[in-house]
Amino acid sequence: MTYLANPTRYSDMTYRRCGRSGLQLPALSLGLWHNFGGVDTFENYRAILHTAFDQGVTHLDLANNYGPPPGSAEENFGTILKKDFLPYRDELIISTKAGYTMWPGPYGDWGSKKYLVASLDQSLKRMGLEYVDIFYHHRPDPNTPLEETMAALDLIVRQGKALYVGISNYKAEETAQASAILKQLGTPCVIHQPKYSMFERWVEGGLLDTLEKEGIGCIPFSPLAQGLLTNKYLQGVPEDSRAAKPHGFLKTAMITPEKLEQIQQLNALAQERRQSLAQMALSWILKDPRVTSVLVGASRPAQLLDSLECLKNTNFSAEELEKIETILK
Template sequence: MQTNDKAKTASYHADSQRYDTMKYNRSGKSGVLLPAISLGLWHNFGFVDNLQNARAVLRCAFDLGITHFDLANNYGPPYGSAEENFGTLFKKDFKAYRDELFIATKAGYDMWPGPYGDWGSRKYLISSLDQSLKRMGLDYVDIFYHHRPDPNTPLEETMGALADIVRQGKALYVGISNYEPEATQKASKILKDLNVPFILHQARYSMFDRWIENGLLDTLEDNGVGCIAFSPLAQGMLTDKYLKGIPENSRAAKDLTFLNKETVTNHTEKIKQLNAIAEERGQKLSQMAIAWILRKKQVASVLIGASSANQLKENVKALDNLNFNEEELRLIDGIV
C-alpha cells in the first residue's frame, strides 16, 4: 500500500539559484550537458515507499541543479510504480520546468509475462516505451536506453527499434547499458549509419567494480559517447555505513541480491583503509568514491540514489573536492 499519497504540501517553486554551483559535463561529443551528479529512481520511489519523501528528494535534487532523473520500466517495486509515482510528482511540481529536465527511462529486463515482455525485440522496446510515457504523463523522454544486451535478438533489430523511437518523437536521444566494448562498438556503428544520436552508455562503476576499464571507456571516447556510472557506492559499501559492522536494517543484513553479509565482511578492511584516505582529504568515503569516478574524462555524470534529501545534499558535496594527487590514487589502487 502506498503511503501518504494524498498528503498536501505547498506548491513548489524551484530555487532561483539552482544552476549557480552544480557542475555540468558534456556527454561525449553531443550537445547535451549533464549534471555531474544525477538522480536515479531505482530505489525509494515505488508504491512501497513514502511518496512525500520521494517528493522531497526530487525537489531537493532540482534545487541543487540536478536536471537529470533516471528511471526504467521495472523500477519500483512493483514494476512500473517508480514511473507512475514520478508522473504524479512531475504533474504537481515539475511540469512547468519540463524543458529544463533531462528524463531517462529504459527497457531490457523482465517487465510483463509472455514472450514480448523482456530482452531486446522491437516489439518489447516500443511497447515498453509507450507504457512508460503513459505512466509518467510525458509526450517524450530525453533519452531511452536498451537496458542490457540481448544475446538472441539481432543487434540490428534492437538498434533499429531505438532509431524508430527517435524518429517517432518518443525520445530525443538513445543509449545502451551494460554492453561490453565489442557490442558497444557494433551498436555505435549501426546507430551512426542510421543517423541516430547515441550519446550515453550507462555502466556499473566504482572503486570496487572496474569492469568498464576493460576497454569500454576507450571505446566510448573513440565513438564520441559519454558514460554515466551507476552503483558508484557499491550498493552502500563505499559509505560509512559498514565501518563498524553490519547494521540490522542495512541492505547487507537483508542478504539482498546485490549485496550480502559475506561481501561486506570480505571488504571491511578495505573500506576502513579507504575511509582513512577520505578523512585525510576532508571528505566522507561516499564523497570520495563519487569524486574518484568523476576524474575520468569519459564520465559525464555519476548516478546516485537517495533515501532522503539530506543524504542527497551530502553526496553532492563530493563536487567540493574532485582533485586527486598521484599518491592518493596510488594508495587507492593498492587497497582495492
C-alpha cells in the same frame, strides 16, 4: 503547497558534455532505482526530487521495472511531475529504459522491437509524458540481432518518443557494434550506463576507451557499490542495511573481513581529504574526463545533499591515487 524551484539552482552545479553530442548533464544525476516505488513514502521521495532540482540536478533516471512493484517509480514520478515540475519540464532530462523482465510472455523482456516500443509506450503513459529525453536499451540481448534492437531505438527517436538513445551494461565490443549501426541509421548513441565503482572496475578494460573513441558519454551506476563505499559498513553489517535485507542485490556474504579492511583504509584516506568515504568514491569516478555524470541514489534529502558535497573536491594527487590502488589490490 505550490513548489517553486530555487532561483539559484544553476549557480553551484557543474555540467559536462555528453560525448560529442549537444547534450550536457549535471556531474551528479539522480537515479530512481530505489526509494521511489509503491512501497515508499510519497512525501519523502517528493522532497528528494525537490532537493535535487533545487541544487541543479536536472537529470532524473528511471527504468520500466523500477519500484517495487515494477512500474511504480515511473507512476510516482509522473504524479510529482504533474503536481510540481510541469513548469520546469524543459529544464529536465528524464530517462527511462527497457531490457529486463517487465510483463509475462515472450514480448515483455530483452531486446525485440516489439518489446522496446511497447515498453516505452507504457512508460510514457505512466509518467504522463509525450517523450523522454533519453531512452536506453537496458542490457544486451544474446538472441535478438543487434540490428533489430538498434533499429527500434532509431524508430523511437523518429516517432518523437525520445530525443536521444543510449545503452546500458554493454561490453566494449558490443558497444562499438551498436554505435556503428546507430550512426549508419542516423541516430547516434549518446550515452552508456555501466556499473562502475572503486570495487567494480571492468569498464577500465576497454569500455571507457571505446566510449571516448565513439564520442559516447558515460554515466556509471552503483558508484557506491550498493552502499559498501559509505560509512554504513565500517563496523560490520547493520540490521537495517541493504545487505541485511533478503531481496537486495548486496548479500552479507559479499562483505568479507578483507572487504571491511579495505573500506576502513579507504575511509581513513577520505578523512585525510576532508571527505566522507561516499564523497571520495564519487569524486574518484568524476576525476576521469570520459565520465559525463555519476548516478546516485538517495533515501532522504540530506543524503543527496551529502553526495553533492563531493563536487567541491574532485582532484586527486598522484600519491592519493597510488594509495587507493594499493588498498584495492
